[in-house]
Amino acid sequence: MNTSELNSFIVILIYGSLVLLSLLKLANPLKVNHKANFWFGIFLFLWSTFWLDEVLFLITGSIIEFHSLFWVRLIQFFTPIVFYFSVLFYTNPSFTFKLTAVKFLILPAAFLVCLILIKLGYKKPFEYLSIILILIQALFYTGLSYITIRKHQKKIQQFSSNTEGINLNWLEYIILVLLIVNIIYVIYNLFYDPKSLNFFINAVFLSVIYCVGYYSLKQKEIYPLExxxxxxxxxxxxxxxxxxxxxxxxxxxxxxxxxxxxxxxxxxxxxxxxxxxxxxxxxxxxxxxxxxxxxxxxxxxxxxxxxxxxxxxxxxxxxxxxxxxxxxxxxxxxxxxxxxxxxxxxxxxxxxxxxxxxxxxx
Known part of the structure:
Protein backbone atom coordinates (compact mmCIF):
# COMPACT_ATOMS: atom_id res chain seq x y z
CA MET A 1 0.00 0.00 0.00
CA ASN A 2 1.56 3.33 -1.11
CA THR A 3 1.27 6.68 0.70
CA SER A 4 -1.65 7.85 -1.48
CA GLU A 5 -3.71 4.70 -0.78
CA LEU A 6 -2.87 4.85 2.91
CA ASN A 7 -3.94 8.51 3.02
CA SER A 8 -7.25 7.59 1.32
CA PHE A 9 -7.82 4.86 3.92
CA ILE A 10 -7.11 7.35 6.74
CA VAL A 11 -9.56 9.87 5.20
CA ILE A 12 -12.32 7.22 5.23
CA LEU A 13 -11.51 6.37 8.86
CA ILE A 14 -11.58 10.08 9.82
CA TYR A 15 -14.94 10.74 8.18
CA GLY A 16 -16.57 7.52 9.43
CA SER A 17 -15.22 7.97 12.96
CA LEU A 18 -16.46 11.57 13.20
CA VAL A 19 -19.95 10.75 11.91
CA LEU A 20 -20.24 7.74 14.25
CA LEU A 21 -18.94 9.71 17.23
CA SER A 22 -21.31 12.56 16.37
CA LEU A 23 -24.30 10.19 16.45
CA LEU A 24 -23.14 8.69 19.76
CA LYS A 25 -22.81 12.12 21.38
CA LEU A 26 -26.25 13.18 20.10
CA ALA A 27 -27.80 9.90 21.32
CA ASN A 28 -25.96 10.35 24.66
CA PRO A 29 -26.38 6.73 25.89
CA LEU A 30 -24.93 7.53 29.35
CA LYS A 31 -27.42 10.43 29.77
CA VAL A 32 -24.81 12.87 31.11
CA ASN A 33 -23.99 16.51 30.25
CA HIS A 34 -27.05 16.64 27.97
CA LYS A 35 -26.70 20.11 26.45
CA ALA A 36 -22.92 19.92 26.20
CA ASN A 37 -23.05 16.55 24.43
CA PHE A 38 -25.72 17.85 22.03
CA TRP A 39 -23.54 20.78 20.93
CA PHE A 40 -20.41 18.61 20.88
CA GLY A 41 -22.22 16.13 18.62
CA ILE A 42 -23.15 18.94 16.21
CA PHE A 43 -19.52 20.15 16.27
CA LEU A 44 -18.24 16.66 15.38
CA PHE A 45 -20.69 16.39 12.47
CA LEU A 46 -19.66 19.81 11.12
CA TRP A 47 -16.02 18.84 11.53
CA SER A 48 -16.58 15.66 9.46
CA THR A 49 -17.79 17.70 6.46
CA PHE A 50 -14.27 19.09 5.94
CA TRP A 51 -13.24 15.65 4.60
CA LEU A 52 -16.37 15.12 2.48
CA ASP A 53 -14.68 16.35 -0.74
CA GLU A 54 -12.06 13.60 -0.46
CA VAL A 55 -14.62 10.95 0.53
CA LEU A 56 -16.86 11.81 -2.46
CA PHE A 57 -13.82 11.70 -4.77
CA LEU A 58 -12.97 8.21 -3.51
CA ILE A 59 -16.58 7.07 -4.06
CA THR A 60 -17.27 8.66 -7.47
CA GLY A 61 -13.75 8.89 -8.91
CA SER A 62 -14.37 12.50 -9.96
CA ILE A 63 -13.61 15.76 -8.16
CA ILE A 64 -16.68 17.18 -6.39
CA GLU A 65 -16.29 20.66 -4.92
CA PHE A 66 -18.69 20.01 -2.04
CA HIS A 67 -16.59 22.13 0.30
CA SER A 68 -16.99 25.21 -1.92
CA LEU A 69 -20.81 25.13 -2.09
CA PHE A 70 -22.40 28.34 -0.77
CA TRP A 71 -24.50 26.86 2.05
CA VAL A 72 -21.85 24.30 3.00
CA ARG A 73 -19.23 27.03 3.42
CA LEU A 74 -21.63 29.07 5.54
CA ILE A 75 -22.58 26.14 7.78
CA GLN A 76 -18.94 25.05 8.18
CA PHE A 77 -18.09 28.58 9.32
CA PHE A 78 -20.12 27.89 12.49
CA THR A 79 -17.85 24.96 13.52
CA PRO A 80 -15.67 26.92 16.04
CA ILE A 81 -18.77 28.64 17.55
CA VAL A 82 -20.55 25.31 18.04
CA PHE A 83 -17.42 23.91 19.71
CA TYR A 84 -17.38 26.94 22.04
CA PHE A 85 -21.06 26.38 22.90
CA SER A 86 -20.28 22.79 23.91
CA VAL A 87 -17.47 24.08 26.17
CA LEU A 88 -19.88 26.63 27.71
CA PHE A 89 -22.38 23.89 28.60
CA TYR A 90 -19.68 21.52 29.91
CA THR A 91 -18.44 24.25 32.25
CA ASN A 92 -21.91 25.62 33.13
CA PRO A 93 -24.89 23.33 32.42
CA SER A 94 -27.26 26.11 33.55
CA PHE A 95 -26.04 28.49 30.83
CA THR A 96 -28.87 29.99 28.77
CA PHE A 97 -28.83 32.01 25.58
CA LYS A 98 -29.96 35.59 26.11
CA LEU A 99 -30.48 38.54 23.79
CA THR A 100 -26.76 39.34 24.08
CA ALA A 101 -26.06 36.05 22.24
CA VAL A 102 -26.70 38.01 19.01
CA LYS A 103 -22.97 38.92 19.21
CA PHE A 104 -22.19 35.35 18.11
CA LEU A 105 -23.76 36.15 14.73
CA ILE A 106 -21.55 39.16 13.91
CA LEU A 107 -18.72 37.22 12.23
CA PRO A 108 -21.07 34.75 10.45
CA ALA A 109 -23.08 37.73 9.12
CA ALA A 110 -19.88 39.32 7.76
CA PHE A 111 -18.91 35.97 6.22
CA LEU A 112 -22.37 35.63 4.64
CA VAL A 113 -22.01 39.08 3.03
CA CYS A 114 -18.61 38.01 1.65
CA LEU A 115 -20.09 34.82 0.17
CA ILE A 116 -22.94 36.76 -1.47
CA LEU A 117 -20.51 39.28 -2.99
CA ILE A 118 -18.27 36.44 -4.25
CA LYS A 119 -21.34 34.81 -5.84
CA LEU A 120 -22.16 38.14 -7.53
CA GLY A 121 -18.71 38.18 -9.16
CA TYR A 122 -16.58 40.25 -6.76
CA LYS A 123 -14.20 37.35 -6.25
CA LYS A 124 -10.68 38.59 -5.63
CA PRO A 125 -10.94 40.97 -2.65
CA PHE A 126 -13.75 39.08 -0.90
CA GLU A 127 -12.18 35.62 -1.29
CA TYR A 128 -9.19 36.91 0.71
CA LEU A 129 -11.51 38.57 3.23
CA SER A 130 -13.50 35.34 3.69
CA ILE A 131 -10.25 33.42 4.43
CA ILE A 132 -9.25 36.09 6.98
CA LEU A 133 -12.70 35.82 8.63
CA ILE A 134 -12.34 32.04 8.84
CA LEU A 135 -8.96 32.41 10.56
CA ILE A 136 -10.24 35.10 12.95
CA GLN A 137 -13.30 33.00 13.83
CA ALA A 138 -11.22 29.85 14.44
CA LEU A 139 -8.54 31.58 16.52
CA PHE A 140 -11.00 33.69 18.52
CA TYR A 141 -13.30 30.83 19.58
CA THR A 142 -10.44 28.38 20.08
CA GLY A 143 -8.79 30.90 22.41
CA LEU A 144 -12.07 31.65 24.17
CA SER A 145 -12.75 27.93 24.66
CA TYR A 146 -9.28 27.42 26.11
CA ILE A 147 -9.70 30.35 28.56
CA THR A 148 -13.16 29.04 29.60
CA ILE A 149 -11.72 25.58 30.36
CA ARG A 150 -8.84 27.08 32.36
CA LYS A 151 -11.32 29.11 34.44
CA HIS A 152 -13.43 25.98 34.94
CA GLN A 153 -10.41 24.10 36.30
CA LYS A 154 -10.03 26.74 39.00
CA LYS A 155 -13.78 26.90 39.71
CA ILE A 156 -14.22 23.19 40.41
CA GLN A 157 -11.54 23.39 43.11
CA GLN A 158 -14.03 25.47 45.12
CA PHE A 159 -16.35 22.50 45.59
CA SER A 160 -14.62 19.23 44.63
CA SER A 161 -11.80 17.42 46.43
CA ASN A 162 -11.03 15.20 43.43
CA THR A 163 -11.10 17.03 40.10
CA GLU A 164 -9.98 14.16 37.85
CA GLY A 165 -12.74 13.30 35.42
CA ILE A 166 -14.42 16.71 35.67
CA ASN A 167 -11.54 19.08 34.85
CA LEU A 168 -11.93 18.80 31.03
CA ASN A 169 -8.18 18.38 30.55
CA TRP A 170 -8.82 16.32 27.43
CA LEU A 171 -10.53 19.28 25.72
CA GLU A 172 -7.68 21.60 26.67
CA TYR A 173 -5.05 19.25 25.19
CA ILE A 174 -7.07 18.71 22.01
CA ILE A 175 -7.37 22.49 21.48
CA LEU A 176 -3.60 22.88 21.82
CA VAL A 177 -2.82 19.99 19.43
CA LEU A 178 -5.30 21.24 16.80
CA LEU A 179 -3.89 24.76 17.08
CA ILE A 180 -0.31 23.54 16.56
CA VAL A 181 -1.31 21.30 13.62
CA ASN A 182 -3.23 24.13 11.94
CA ILE A 183 -0.28 26.54 12.35
CA ILE A 184 2.03 23.97 10.70
CA TYR A 185 -0.49 23.51 7.88
CA VAL A 186 -0.83 27.27 7.25
CA ILE A 187 2.98 27.69 7.15
CA TYR A 188 3.26 24.77 4.72
CA ASN A 189 0.54 26.28 2.54
CA LEU A 190 2.50 29.52 2.33
CA PHE A 191 5.97 28.12 1.61
CA TYR A 192 5.67 24.51 0.45
CA ASP A 193 3.36 22.12 -1.40
CA PRO A 194 0.48 21.44 1.04
CA LYS A 195 -0.35 18.10 -0.65
CA SER A 196 2.93 16.63 0.59
CA LEU A 197 1.71 17.25 4.15
CA ASN A 198 -1.76 15.72 3.70
CA PHE A 199 -0.78 12.26 4.94
CA PHE A 200 0.89 13.63 8.09
CA ILE A 201 -1.97 16.05 8.87
CA ASN A 202 -4.65 13.39 8.36
CA ALA A 203 -2.73 10.88 10.51
CA VAL A 204 -2.51 13.44 13.33
CA PHE A 205 -6.21 14.30 12.99
CA LEU A 206 -7.15 10.61 13.14
CA SER A 207 -5.16 10.21 16.37
CA VAL A 208 -6.84 13.31 17.82
CA ILE A 209 -10.31 12.03 16.83
CA TYR A 210 -9.70 8.69 18.58
CA CYS A 211 -8.56 10.59 21.70
CA VAL A 212 -11.71 12.75 21.46
CA GLY A 213 -13.83 9.61 21.21
CA TYR A 214 -12.17 7.91 24.17
CA TYR A 215 -12.27 10.86 26.56
CA SER A 216 -15.60 12.38 25.50
CA LEU A 217 -17.46 9.07 25.88
CA LYS A 218 -16.06 8.50 29.38
CA GLN A 219 -16.71 12.10 30.48
CA LYS A 220 -18.90 11.93 33.56
CA GLU A 221 -21.42 14.48 34.84
CA ILE A 222 -19.49 17.51 36.06
CA TYR A 223 -22.14 19.09 38.29
CA PRO A 224 -24.81 17.42 40.49
CA LEU A 225 -28.00 16.50 38.65
CA GLU A 226 -30.18 17.99 41.38
Whole structure:
Protein backbone atom coordinates (compact mmCIF):
# COMPACT_ATOMS: atom_id res chain seq x y z
CA MET A 1 0.00 0.00 0.00
CA ASN A 2 1.56 3.33 -1.11
CA THR A 3 1.27 6.68 0.70
CA SER A 4 -1.65 7.85 -1.48
CA GLU A 5 -3.71 4.70 -0.78
CA LEU A 6 -2.87 4.85 2.91
CA ASN A 7 -3.94 8.51 3.02
CA SER A 8 -7.25 7.59 1.32
CA PHE A 9 -7.82 4.86 3.92
CA ILE A 10 -7.11 7.35 6.74
CA VAL A 11 -9.56 9.87 5.20
CA ILE A 12 -12.32 7.22 5.23
CA LEU A 13 -11.51 6.37 8.86
CA ILE A 14 -11.58 10.08 9.82
CA TYR A 15 -14.94 10.74 8.18
CA GLY A 16 -16.57 7.52 9.43
CA SER A 17 -15.22 7.97 12.96
CA LEU A 18 -16.46 11.57 13.20
CA VAL A 19 -19.95 10.75 11.91
CA LEU A 20 -20.24 7.74 14.25
CA LEU A 21 -18.94 9.71 17.23
CA SER A 22 -21.31 12.56 16.37
CA LEU A 23 -24.30 10.19 16.45
CA LEU A 24 -23.14 8.69 19.76
CA LYS A 25 -22.81 12.12 21.38
CA LEU A 26 -26.25 13.18 20.10
CA ALA A 27 -27.80 9.90 21.32
CA ASN A 28 -25.96 10.35 24.66
CA PRO A 29 -26.38 6.73 25.89
CA LEU A 30 -24.93 7.53 29.35
CA LYS A 31 -27.42 10.43 29.77
CA VAL A 32 -24.81 12.87 31.11
CA ASN A 33 -23.99 16.51 30.25
CA HIS A 34 -27.05 16.64 27.97
CA LYS A 35 -26.70 20.11 26.45
CA ALA A 36 -22.92 19.92 26.20
CA ASN A 37 -23.05 16.55 24.43
CA PHE A 38 -25.72 17.85 22.03
CA TRP A 39 -23.54 20.78 20.93
CA PHE A 40 -20.41 18.61 20.88
CA GLY A 41 -22.22 16.13 18.62
CA ILE A 42 -23.15 18.94 16.21
CA PHE A 43 -19.52 20.15 16.27
CA LEU A 44 -18.24 16.66 15.38
CA PHE A 45 -20.69 16.39 12.47
CA LEU A 46 -19.66 19.81 11.12
CA TRP A 47 -16.02 18.84 11.53
CA SER A 48 -16.58 15.66 9.46
CA THR A 49 -17.79 17.70 6.46
CA PHE A 50 -14.27 19.09 5.94
CA TRP A 51 -13.24 15.65 4.60
CA LEU A 52 -16.37 15.12 2.48
CA ASP A 53 -14.68 16.35 -0.74
CA GLU A 54 -12.06 13.60 -0.46
CA VAL A 55 -14.62 10.95 0.53
CA LEU A 56 -16.86 11.81 -2.46
CA PHE A 57 -13.82 11.70 -4.77
CA LEU A 58 -12.97 8.21 -3.51
CA ILE A 59 -16.58 7.07 -4.06
CA THR A 60 -17.27 8.66 -7.47
CA GLY A 61 -13.75 8.89 -8.91
CA SER A 62 -14.37 12.50 -9.96
CA ILE A 63 -13.61 15.76 -8.16
CA ILE A 64 -16.68 17.18 -6.39
CA GLU A 65 -16.29 20.66 -4.92
CA PHE A 66 -18.69 20.01 -2.04
CA HIS A 67 -16.59 22.13 0.30
CA SER A 68 -16.99 25.21 -1.92
CA LEU A 69 -20.81 25.13 -2.09
CA PHE A 70 -22.40 28.34 -0.77
CA TRP A 71 -24.50 26.86 2.05
CA VAL A 72 -21.85 24.30 3.00
CA ARG A 73 -19.23 27.03 3.42
CA LEU A 74 -21.63 29.07 5.54
CA ILE A 75 -22.58 26.14 7.78
CA GLN A 76 -18.94 25.05 8.18
CA PHE A 77 -18.09 28.58 9.32
CA PHE A 78 -20.12 27.89 12.49
CA THR A 79 -17.85 24.96 13.52
CA PRO A 80 -15.67 26.92 16.04
CA ILE A 81 -18.77 28.64 17.55
CA VAL A 82 -20.55 25.31 18.04
CA PHE A 83 -17.42 23.91 19.71
CA TYR A 84 -17.38 26.94 22.04
CA PHE A 85 -21.06 26.38 22.90
CA SER A 86 -20.28 22.79 23.91
CA VAL A 87 -17.47 24.08 26.17
CA LEU A 88 -19.88 26.63 27.71
CA PHE A 89 -22.38 23.89 28.60
CA TYR A 90 -19.68 21.52 29.91
CA THR A 91 -18.44 24.25 32.25
CA ASN A 92 -21.91 25.62 33.13
CA PRO A 93 -24.89 23.33 32.42
CA SER A 94 -27.26 26.11 33.55
CA PHE A 95 -26.04 28.49 30.83
CA THR A 96 -28.87 29.99 28.77
CA PHE A 97 -28.83 32.01 25.58
CA LYS A 98 -29.96 35.59 26.11
CA LEU A 99 -30.48 38.54 23.79
CA THR A 100 -26.76 39.34 24.08
CA ALA A 101 -26.06 36.05 22.24
CA VAL A 102 -26.70 38.01 19.01
CA LYS A 103 -22.97 38.92 19.21
CA PHE A 104 -22.19 35.35 18.11
CA LEU A 105 -23.76 36.15 14.73
CA ILE A 106 -21.55 39.16 13.91
CA LEU A 107 -18.72 37.22 12.23
CA PRO A 108 -21.07 34.75 10.45
CA ALA A 109 -23.08 37.73 9.12
CA ALA A 110 -19.88 39.32 7.76
CA PHE A 111 -18.91 35.97 6.22
CA LEU A 112 -22.37 35.63 4.64
CA VAL A 113 -22.01 39.08 3.03
CA CYS A 114 -18.61 38.01 1.65
CA LEU A 115 -20.09 34.82 0.17
CA ILE A 116 -22.94 36.76 -1.47
CA LEU A 117 -20.51 39.28 -2.99
CA ILE A 118 -18.27 36.44 -4.25
CA LYS A 119 -21.34 34.81 -5.84
CA LEU A 120 -22.16 38.14 -7.53
CA GLY A 121 -18.71 38.18 -9.16
CA TYR A 122 -16.58 40.25 -6.76
CA LYS A 123 -14.20 37.35 -6.25
CA LYS A 124 -10.68 38.59 -5.63
CA PRO A 125 -10.94 40.97 -2.65
CA PHE A 126 -13.75 39.08 -0.90
CA GLU A 127 -12.18 35.62 -1.29
CA TYR A 128 -9.19 36.91 0.71
CA LEU A 129 -11.51 38.57 3.23
CA SER A 130 -13.50 35.34 3.69
CA ILE A 131 -10.25 33.42 4.43
CA ILE A 132 -9.25 36.09 6.98
CA LEU A 133 -12.70 35.82 8.63
CA ILE A 134 -12.34 32.04 8.84
CA LEU A 135 -8.96 32.41 10.56
CA ILE A 136 -10.24 35.10 12.95
CA GLN A 137 -13.30 33.00 13.83
CA ALA A 138 -11.22 29.85 14.44
CA LEU A 139 -8.54 31.58 16.52
CA PHE A 140 -11.00 33.69 18.52
CA TYR A 141 -13.30 30.83 19.58
CA THR A 142 -10.44 28.38 20.08
CA GLY A 143 -8.79 30.90 22.41
CA LEU A 144 -12.07 31.65 24.17
CA SER A 145 -12.75 27.93 24.66
CA TYR A 146 -9.28 27.42 26.11
CA ILE A 147 -9.70 30.35 28.56
CA THR A 148 -13.16 29.04 29.60
CA ILE A 149 -11.72 25.58 30.36
CA ARG A 150 -8.84 27.08 32.36
CA LYS A 151 -11.32 29.11 34.44
CA HIS A 152 -13.43 25.98 34.94
CA GLN A 153 -10.41 24.10 36.30
CA LYS A 154 -10.03 26.74 39.00
CA LYS A 155 -13.78 26.90 39.71
CA ILE A 156 -14.22 23.19 40.41
CA GLN A 157 -11.54 23.39 43.11
CA GLN A 158 -14.03 25.47 45.12
CA PHE A 159 -16.35 22.50 45.59
CA SER A 160 -14.62 19.23 44.63
CA SER A 161 -11.80 17.42 46.43
CA ASN A 162 -11.03 15.20 43.43
CA THR A 163 -11.10 17.03 40.10
CA GLU A 164 -9.98 14.16 37.85
CA GLY A 165 -12.74 13.30 35.42
CA ILE A 166 -14.42 16.71 35.67
CA ASN A 167 -11.54 19.08 34.85
CA LEU A 168 -11.93 18.80 31.03
CA ASN A 169 -8.18 18.38 30.55
CA TRP A 170 -8.82 16.32 27.43
CA LEU A 171 -10.53 19.28 25.72
CA GLU A 172 -7.68 21.60 26.67
CA TYR A 173 -5.05 19.25 25.19
CA ILE A 174 -7.07 18.71 22.01
CA ILE A 175 -7.37 22.49 21.48
CA LEU A 176 -3.60 22.88 21.82
CA VAL A 177 -2.82 19.99 19.43
CA LEU A 178 -5.30 21.24 16.80
CA LEU A 179 -3.89 24.76 17.08
CA ILE A 180 -0.31 23.54 16.56
CA VAL A 181 -1.31 21.30 13.62
CA ASN A 182 -3.23 24.13 11.94
CA ILE A 183 -0.28 26.54 12.35
CA ILE A 184 2.03 23.97 10.70
CA TYR A 185 -0.49 23.51 7.88
CA VAL A 186 -0.83 27.27 7.25
CA ILE A 187 2.98 27.69 7.15
CA TYR A 188 3.26 24.77 4.72
CA ASN A 189 0.54 26.28 2.54
CA LEU A 190 2.50 29.52 2.33
CA PHE A 191 5.97 28.12 1.61
CA TYR A 192 5.67 24.51 0.45
CA ASP A 193 3.36 22.12 -1.40
CA PRO A 194 0.48 21.44 1.04
CA LYS A 195 -0.35 18.10 -0.65
CA SER A 196 2.93 16.63 0.59
CA LEU A 197 1.71 17.25 4.15
CA ASN A 198 -1.76 15.72 3.70
CA PHE A 199 -0.78 12.26 4.94
CA PHE A 200 0.89 13.63 8.09
CA ILE A 201 -1.97 16.05 8.87
CA ASN A 202 -4.65 13.39 8.36
CA ALA A 203 -2.73 10.88 10.51
CA VAL A 204 -2.51 13.44 13.33
CA PHE A 205 -6.21 14.30 12.99
CA LEU A 206 -7.15 10.61 13.14
CA SER A 207 -5.16 10.21 16.37
CA VAL A 208 -6.84 13.31 17.82
CA ILE A 209 -10.31 12.03 16.83
CA TYR A 210 -9.70 8.69 18.58
CA CYS A 211 -8.56 10.59 21.70
CA VAL A 212 -11.71 12.75 21.46
CA GLY A 213 -13.83 9.61 21.21
CA TYR A 214 -12.17 7.91 24.17
CA TYR A 215 -12.27 10.86 26.56
CA SER A 216 -15.60 12.38 25.50
CA LEU A 217 -17.46 9.07 25.88
CA LYS A 218 -16.06 8.50 29.38
CA GLN A 219 -16.71 12.10 30.48
CA LYS A 220 -18.90 11.93 33.56
CA GLU A 221 -21.42 14.48 34.84
CA ILE A 222 -19.49 17.51 36.06
CA TYR A 223 -22.14 19.09 38.29
CA PRO A 224 -24.81 17.42 40.49
CA LEU A 225 -28.00 16.50 38.65
CA GLU A 226 -30.18 17.99 41.38
CA UNK A 227 -31.02 21.51 40.21
CA UNK A 228 -30.81 23.22 43.62
CA UNK A 229 -27.39 21.75 44.42
CA UNK A 230 -26.13 22.57 40.94
CA UNK A 231 -27.24 26.20 41.22
CA UNK A 232 -25.58 26.47 44.65
CA UNK A 233 -22.24 25.28 43.30
CA UNK A 234 -22.41 27.39 40.15
CA UNK A 235 -23.19 30.51 42.18
CA UNK A 236 -20.25 29.75 44.47
CA UNK A 237 -18.07 29.37 41.40
CA UNK A 238 -19.07 32.77 40.11
CA UNK A 239 -18.46 34.49 43.47
CA UNK A 240 -15.28 32.66 44.48
CA UNK A 241 -11.78 34.11 44.60
CA UNK A 242 -10.34 37.33 46.03
CA UNK A 243 -13.57 39.30 45.51
CA UNK A 244 -15.52 36.85 47.66
CA UNK A 245 -13.07 37.27 50.53
CA UNK A 246 -13.73 41.02 50.58
CA UNK A 247 -17.48 40.51 50.98
CA UNK A 248 -18.52 39.57 54.50
CA UNK A 249 -21.08 36.77 54.28
CA UNK A 250 -21.07 36.12 58.03
CA UNK A 251 -19.82 37.85 61.17
CA UNK A 252 -16.31 37.18 62.51
CA UNK A 253 -17.82 35.34 65.49
CA UNK A 254 -19.82 33.02 63.24
CA UNK A 255 -16.77 32.48 61.03
CA UNK A 256 -14.67 31.45 64.05
CA UNK A 257 -17.45 29.14 65.29
CA UNK A 258 -17.75 27.30 61.93
CA UNK A 259 -13.96 27.23 61.54
CA UNK A 260 -13.51 25.59 64.97
CA UNK A 261 -16.29 23.07 64.27
CA UNK A 262 -14.77 22.24 60.89
CA UNK A 263 -11.32 21.62 62.39
CA UNK A 264 -12.85 19.29 65.02
CA UNK A 265 -14.79 17.29 62.44
CA UNK A 266 -11.79 16.98 60.10
CA UNK A 267 -9.68 15.76 63.04
CA UNK A 268 -12.17 13.34 64.59
CA UNK A 269 -14.45 12.13 61.78
CA UNK A 270 -11.88 12.30 58.94
CA UNK A 271 -14.43 12.96 56.17
CA UNK A 272 -11.51 13.59 53.77
CA UNK A 273 -10.99 9.81 53.54
CA UNK A 274 -14.12 9.72 51.36
CA UNK A 275 -12.79 10.09 47.79
CA UNK A 276 -16.14 11.54 46.69
CA UNK A 277 -16.18 14.26 49.35
CA UNK A 278 -17.42 17.59 47.99
CA UNK A 279 -18.55 20.92 49.42
CA UNK A 280 -22.20 19.82 49.62
CA UNK A 281 -21.39 16.66 51.64
CA UNK A 282 -19.12 18.53 54.05
CA UNK A 283 -21.66 21.34 54.48
CA UNK A 284 -24.32 18.74 55.39
CA UNK A 285 -22.01 17.22 58.04
CA UNK A 286 -21.51 20.67 59.58
CA UNK A 287 -25.18 21.67 59.10
CA UNK A 288 -24.20 24.92 57.39
CA UNK A 289 -24.86 26.31 53.92
CA UNK A 290 -22.39 25.64 51.09
CA UNK A 291 -21.90 29.40 50.65
CA UNK A 292 -20.95 29.87 54.30
CA UNK A 293 -18.63 26.85 54.32
CA UNK A 294 -16.91 28.02 51.14
CA UNK A 295 -16.49 31.48 52.67
CA UNK A 296 -15.00 30.01 55.88
CA UNK A 297 -12.48 27.88 53.94
CA UNK A 298 -11.54 30.74 51.58
CA UNK A 299 -11.35 33.44 54.26
CA UNK A 300 -10.55 31.53 57.45
CA UNK A 301 -7.87 29.28 55.96
CA UNK A 302 -6.86 31.22 52.82
CA UNK A 303 -7.39 28.12 50.67
CA UNK A 304 -9.91 26.71 48.25
CA UNK A 305 -11.86 23.53 49.07
CA UNK A 306 -9.57 21.30 46.96
CA UNK A 307 -6.39 22.52 48.69
CA UNK A 308 -7.93 22.37 52.16
CA UNK A 309 -9.16 18.76 51.88
CA UNK A 310 -6.14 17.38 50.02
CA UNK A 311 -3.69 18.74 52.57
CA UNK A 312 -5.43 16.53 55.16
CA UNK A 313 -5.18 13.58 52.77
CA UNK A 314 -1.46 14.19 52.23
CA UNK A 315 -0.85 14.34 56.01
CA UNK A 316 -2.75 11.07 56.46
CA UNK A 317 -0.76 9.47 53.62
CA UNK A 318 2.50 10.65 55.19
CA UNK A 319 1.59 8.81 58.41
CA UNK A 320 0.90 5.60 56.46
CA UNK A 321 4.14 5.97 54.47
CA UNK A 322 6.14 6.37 57.71
CA UNK A 323 4.74 3.21 59.30
CA UNK A 324 7.49 0.54 59.09
CA UNK A 325 5.03 -2.38 59.13
CA UNK A 326 2.69 -0.92 56.51
CA UNK A 327 2.82 -3.23 53.49
CA UNK A 328 0.40 -1.22 51.36
CA UNK A 329 1.65 -0.14 47.94
CA UNK A 330 1.78 3.55 47.02
CA UNK A 331 -1.50 3.09 45.13
CA UNK A 332 -3.05 1.36 48.15
CA UNK A 333 -2.03 4.25 50.38
CA UNK A 334 -3.46 6.72 47.84
CA UNK A 335 -6.86 5.01 48.04
CA UNK A 336 -6.67 4.75 51.84
CA UNK A 337 -6.01 8.50 52.09
CA UNK A 338 -9.01 9.42 49.92
CA UNK A 339 -7.38 9.91 46.50
CA UNK A 340 -9.03 8.21 43.55
CA UNK A 341 -5.93 7.67 41.36
CA UNK A 342 -2.17 7.34 41.60
CA UNK A 343 -1.69 10.32 39.26
CA UNK A 344 -3.70 12.74 41.40
CA UNK A 345 -1.98 11.36 44.54
CA UNK A 346 1.53 11.87 43.13
CA UNK A 347 0.73 15.35 41.77
CA UNK A 348 -0.91 16.62 44.97
CA UNK A 349 1.64 14.98 47.27
CA UNK A 350 4.58 16.56 45.41
CA UNK A 351 2.86 19.96 45.35
CA UNK A 352 2.38 19.89 49.16
CA UNK A 353 5.66 18.24 50.25
CA UNK A 354 8.05 18.84 47.34
CA UNK A 355 8.60 15.07 47.04
CA UNK A 356 6.84 12.16 45.37
CA UNK A 357 5.31 9.55 47.74
CA UNK A 358 8.04 7.05 46.77
CA UNK A 359 10.79 9.57 47.53
CA UNK A 360 9.15 10.44 50.87
CA UNK A 361 8.89 6.72 51.81
CA UNK A 362 12.62 6.17 51.14
Missing amino acids: EKQRQELISIDEDSGPEEVKKKLISDEELLKIKTLLEEIMELQKPYLDSELNLIKLAEILSVSTHHLSYVINTGFGKNFFQYVNEFRVEYAKKLLKEPNNKLSVLGIAYEAGFNSKTSFNTTFKKVTGQTPSEFRK
